[in-house]
Amino acid sequence: MSDDRLLADSVDIGLIHLDHEGRIRLWNRWIAQRATRPAAEAEGLTLVEAFGKHIDPRLNLVVREAIDFGWTARLSHALHPMPLPLFPPGSDRTQRMMQAIDVTPTHDGTRRSCLLQVRDVTETVHREALLKQQAHQLRNDLLRLSRAQEELQRSEMRFRELARQAPAGLFEADADARCTFLNERCEQLLGRELAQVAGSPWPEFLPLADQDRIRDRWQLAVKSATRFSEEFRYIHPSGRTLWLRAEAGALRDHHGQIRGFIGTIVDITEFHERASRNEFRANHDSLTGQLNRDHFERHLRSAISGAREVTERVALLFIDLDDFKLINDTHGHQAGDTVLKVVAYRVRRVVRAEDRVARYGGDEFAVLLYEAGDTRTLASIVGKIAHAVAMPINLGHCHVRIGCSIGMAVFPDDAQDLNGLLSHADLRMYDTKRGRAARPGLPPATP
Template identity: 40%
Template sequence: MADATSRPTDPAGADVNADHAFLASLLQHPSRRALLALDAQGRVIVGNDRARGLVGGQVEADLRRALADGMAQLAEHPDREILHHHEAADCKLDCLLRAVTGPDGGILGYTVSIYSHDEAPDLAESPDRARWRYALENAQDGLWDWDAERDQVYRSGRCFTMLGYSRDAFAGSFDAWQGLIHPDDRPRMKVALHAHLTGERENYIVDYRVRDANGRWRWVLDRGRAITWDSVGKPQRVVGTHTDIHDYKQIEAQLRERELILNQAQHVAHLGNWSWDPENDRLWWSDELYWIVGLSNTQSPPKFRNQRHLFTPESYARLHAASVALLKHATPYALEVVMLRPNGERRIVQARAEAILSDDGRVQSLVGVLHDITEQRAAEENSRWRNDLLDRIAAMGRIGGFELFVDTGELHWTDENYRIHGIEPGTPLRFEDTLPSYTPESAQKLQSAFRRMIQEHVPEHSDELCFVTPDERRIWLRVTGSLEVRDGKPYRITGLTQDITEEHEAGERIEQLAHYDTLTGLPNRFLFRERALESIELAHRTEKPLALLFLDLDRFKYINDTQGHEAGDLLLQEISGRLRQCVRASDLVGRLGGDEFLVLLREIARPEDAAVVARKIIDAVGAPMELASGEAQVGCSIGIAILGENSADLEALLRAADTAMYAAKDAGRNTFQFYNASFYERVQRRVTLEQELRQALARDELHLAFQPTISMKDNAVACIEALLRWTTTAGEARFPAEFIPVAEDCGEILPIGRWVLGEACRQARQWHEAGLVFGRIAVNVSALQLRDPEFANHVIEACEREQWPTDRLVLELTESALMRESEVLRNTFAVFKAHGITLSIDDFGTGFSNLGYLHRFPLRNLKIDRSFISRMDTAPNMLELTHAVVSLGHALGLSVVAEGVETENVLQLLRQQGCDEAQGYLFTRPLAGEDMATWLAAQG
C-alpha cells in the first residue's frame, strides 16, 4: 500500500466520472473517520488526515493482505461491503471496504473507511443506519438484523406483535426464532438461507409457518439479504423482514379447493372450458378439455388456426364459420360437432361460445365450453335401438304378457299369450282354471313359484314349463314373473310368457350331438368316459375283470390323401359297424377322434379273452371294403390294458392302453400288445429327453468333440469331423444315438444344428490362426435341416460370421436325406456348389441309396459305414463288399472315406483297395478342442 498522503502523479489523466464516483463513495463515510481511496489495482490514490495517523508500518502491511482478499471477493460481488477486523497489541481497527463501479458495471476503484476502537465510540458507524433505511422500505413488516459474528438478532416490535407476542417476548438469538417455525418447514428455510449465504442466490426469501401466541400456526414471508461480509467471503451481517401472509395463504387454499371442486365437477360432467385473448393470441384450456381432445395437459393448446386436425372436415367448417361470426359480430354459437382424438377415436361434443365485450363494444375475449356427449348419444342410440327391437318383437307376436292379481286370483293375458296357449283371445280366465292344462310336474312348479313370491316377497322368478294346448299339442314355455308390492303387501305378479318349444327340442338334439359322434353314431369321448367310469366303479364292486382296447387305424391317412375325405368318412362308418359286430351288446365302443377308437370289454373271464377280441377286430378291420372311389384296405394297431393294480382308474387305464398301442406300432403295426411297464418307461424316457433337450442350449450343456480323417497318400490330416456331445448339468452323459433322433422329431435339431455349425467353424479358425495344419472341418447335417429353405443362407452366414472359408467346410449328409428330392434341396445344393462347400454321404451302406441321386447331386465324398470296416478282416465276403463300395465311389467321381478304422491290418487292406481317407480309433479317439489342438501340433 502506498503512502496514505500521496496524490495521483497525473491528475489530468484521472477520469472525471471516477472522481465523481469516489466523492460519492466518500460521502457515505463519517467525516471524522480515516478514509482512503484506491484505484482498480488497489493502489492508494488519496487519503485524509485521519488515515495518516492510523495507517503505517506493520498495520499497513497487514491491511494490504486483508484488503487484497476483499478486493478479490468484490470482483465477483461488487455490491457487497467487506468488513475486516484488525487486532494487534497496540491497536484494534475496523476496516470497511466498498467497490466503486462505473456505468458499465466495471470496478473503477475502492474506498476504505477505518475506525479505531481506542477512540470515542461515537465515531463508529451506527448499525441502525442500514437497519432503518431497510425498514423504511417495508414499513408494514417486521424488521430483523442478524449479527452473524456474535449470533445476535435484533427484531423490531412488529416481528412480535404480528404474532400476538409482547415486545421482546423471547431472546434475541437465531435459535429463538427457529424454535417457533413449524418442524416440516424448518429444512426448507435452512436450505434457502444457506443458498443465499453461500452466494448461490442473490437474496434470501422463503415462506413458512410460525406458532403465534395462541398456539396456532401462522404463515410468514421471510426475506433478507447479507449486507456485510468479511475479507474471506463469510457473511457478517444480514438484514431482512417478516411479512404476515396468513390471510393470503388462506385465500390461496380456498381458491385451490374451489378450483379442484370445479375441475372435478367438469370431469364428472365431461365439460371442458376455454378462453382466448384475440389481441395477444393467448389461448387457455381447462384440464378436462385436454382430456376431451385427447392431448396431454403438459403441452400448450394448439392455436385456433391450427385446430383443423381436431375435428372432422364437416364439423370444422361449421365451427370455423361460427367462430368468425362470434369474433366479428359477437354472435354466440351452440353446435354439435365431431372431434377426432390423436388415436383416431371420434368424440361427439356440444360446443358453445360467446364474446366478452369491452366498454366501447369491441370483442375483448372469447370464452366457451365443450361438452362431451359421446356416451350420452350412444346411450340414446342404444335406447332407440332397444325400443325398436321391442316393437319388432311385439309386432312379430312371439312373446305374450300376463298379470295376476294376488287378492282376487284374476288373470289377464295379452292377445299373443292367448295365441301361444291356443286359447281364443278374450276368454275369461282365472289362475286355477289354467293349471289342469299344464303337465302335473309343471303345474306343481308354477304353483310353488307363485306361492314363494307372495309369501316370501321374492321379487322375480323364472321357470320352464310344459303346457298341453286344447288341440293336444305339447309346448314348452319360459314363464318369468315379477312381484309388485304396494303398501308393503303383494299386489300383483306381472310377467312374460315365451314359446320355447323349438329351442327345447333343439336342446334335446344338441344333447344327442354332445354325446354321440355325428359321423359314426358311436358314443363320443364324453359319453364313453361317463359310461366307462360307471363300468369301472361296478367292476371294483363286483371284482370282475375289465379290459380297455385302444385302436389306431394304419394307413388311414393314405386313404384320405389318395381317395379324398369323403372316402375316409365312409371308411370310418364301415369300420364302426365292423367294431360293433366284434363285441358283445354289453361292451362299449366309442370314437375318440380322428382314426382312434376305444373298446371297453366288461366282465371278461380272463385277460386272454381281450386278446381274442383284439385278433377278431384286426381281421375285421383288415378285410377289404368297397367304397365309391374304389376298394380300400387298412389295418389297425391295438393296445390292451387290464383294470388292476397298475391301472386302477380310467385315467391310468387310458394311459396304459395308449402306451400299449404305440408298442404295437413299434412291433410292426396291424397287431396288438398288452400294456408293458418297461415300454412305458421308454416312452417316459423319451418325453424326459425331449423336455431336457429343449433347455440344453440355454444351459450350455452341449459341447463338441473332434476326430480327424487321415489321407492314405501322405498321412496328412485331410479333415476334422465335429461330433455333438451332451452332458447335463447333473453330470449325466447323453449318447448321440439316443438324443439326436429325439431332437429331429421335436424340431430342436434346427437351433442345435446352427449352434454346431457356428461352434465348429469358430474352433477351426482358432486352430488355423494357431498355425495348426489340417484340411477341412466337417459337420453332420440332419434331413430336417435340409428341408429348411433358409438353411443354405444360415451356412454361408455362419462361415462369414466366424471368418471360415466355405471351401474348407464339409457337410455330411445321411442317405435318407437325399431320398426326398425337391426344389428346396436343389436350390440348397446349388448354393453350396457356388461357394465350394463339400458334400459327403455319411454311413454309406446303411440306408437305401438311389444311385441316380448320388450321381445327380454335387457330392464329393462317400463315407463307408464302420459296420463294414470293422469286419473287413473277419467276416466272409466283407472284403469284397468294401472293395465294391470303393470302386463304386470312384466310378461316381467321389472320394471314399472309411470310418471305424481300429487296426493296422484294416488300414493296409483299405490302402490296397484304393480307399482315399480313413478315420477311427487307430489314429485317435474323438477329442475336445484343446486336446485336438495338442494332437495336431504333435503331427508336425
C-alpha cells in the first residue's frame, strides 16, 4: 500500500479523488466504511456508478465545474444535507448521515481533476438545533420575567446559568443598542467586559466604515420588529481584525412594544478568510497573483460597457514574451516561473492602480487601461512596459534579459466589442513580434 493510500486512510474524513474524466482514482477507508463498498470496487467508476442514482444532482454539477473550469464549491449541510448515500458504520442504513462536502480542483500539470472532502456533520447539526432550542427557551424565559415579577430572582438565575454554558456569545441590548448583558463567551470575543460597553451603542465599537450600516440595520429591526442579522468586522483590543456574525430577536414589553433584543455573536473569521481565499484563487493566476483570463475578460467587458455610456476610450494591451522557451530550456522551468512573476510585478508597477493586469496564458499578459489617453500617452505607457520588462532579472545563479512584443487595441477606435478588441490587439502583437524577429534582439544572458 502506498504512503498516499495510508495517509488517506488515516484521516477522519472521506476523500474521493476524481480524474479528468470524472472517474474515481482514490476512495479512502472512511468512505468505504460508510458506502459499504471497498476501494477495489469503486476505483475506476463514476460517482453515479459507485453510488447509484441516489445522489444529489448538484454534486455532479459542481464536480464538472471543478474539473472543467477549476471552480471550488462547498455543499453545506444547511442547504444540501445529504448529497451522497452514506450511512454511519454499523447502522441499519435507514437514515443517511448529514454531510458537508468540499469540492476542490487539482492539477497534475497536464490535466485537471478534483478532490471531494466529505465530513460527517450529523453531530454538528444536532448541536446547532440544540443551541437554537436553547436560544428559544431563553427568549421565553425573558418574556416570563416581564410578566411575573415575583419569579424574577429564580428566572434570572436560570438564564445566567444557561448563558454561561452556551458555546456562542450571548448578548442583550436595549432598543438604542446599549448592551445590558454579555455572557463570558461574548466578553472573550469582544475583549471587553459589559461595564466597558454598556454606556454606548455597540455599533460605535466597530470600524468607522461599518458603523453607519450596522446602526441603520439595527434601527430598521427596531422599527419593523424584525430579526437583526448582520456580519461585520471588529477590531479586537489586541489589534486582530475579526469577522463576527450577530443574530438577535426582539424582546417586547407587556404592551407589545420593542424594548430590546437578545441574540448571539459568533466568530466567522476563519470561514470569511477561507471564502476570500477561494474567491481569490478562482479569479487570479496562482503563479503571478494577477487576474486570470476569465476574470480579466469580465473586467474588459464591463469597461467597454461603461466607456460606451460615457464616450470614453479604453485600451487593451497584449504582451507576449520573446524567446521565453529559451529561458525554460536553458535554465529550467523554475527559472521560467521566476521570470513570469517578475514580469507580472513590473507591468503592475508601470500601470495605474485602477488598471487591470492579467496573465492571459503561458507567457502572455494582458493589460486593461481605463480612460485611455491620446496616442502619445499610450505609446509612452507601452514604451515604459517594454523597458521595465527588458531590465535584467536575477535568477540567483545568473541574470537574464527578455524582450516582449506588445499589441494594442483601443475602444472605440479599433473595435466596438470585446472579441473585436481581443482580435485586434492579438494581431498587432503578432505584427510586432514578426517585426522584432526581422531585427535580432538581445538574447537571454548566460551565467
